[in-house]
Amino acid sequence: MAFDRPAPDLQKLVIAWEQFEAGQEAPGKVLANLKTAGLAEVLRELVDRGWTPTITPQP
Numbered sequence: 787m788a789f790d791r792p793a794p795d796l797q798k799l800v801i802a803w804e805q806f807e808a809g810q811e812a813p814g815k816v817l818a819n820l821k822t823a824g825l826a827e828v829l830r831e832l833v834d835r836g837w838t839p840t841i842t843p844q845p
């Protein structure tokens with residue numbers, strides 16, 4: 787039986803990133819959290835739709 791992955795959870799992605807930026811989680815744990823929250827699917831969808839960033843990175 788195949789496992790159906792749940793839809794990406796954007797709120798969990800944001801929380802995982804914020805915890806990393808605040809130094810509350812180790813990088814390995816952050817990567818695991820981003821993966822289980824569906825980051826790969828979100829990135830694929832953005833690429834498939836031709837999304838490009840509109841915000842200029844700050845130095």
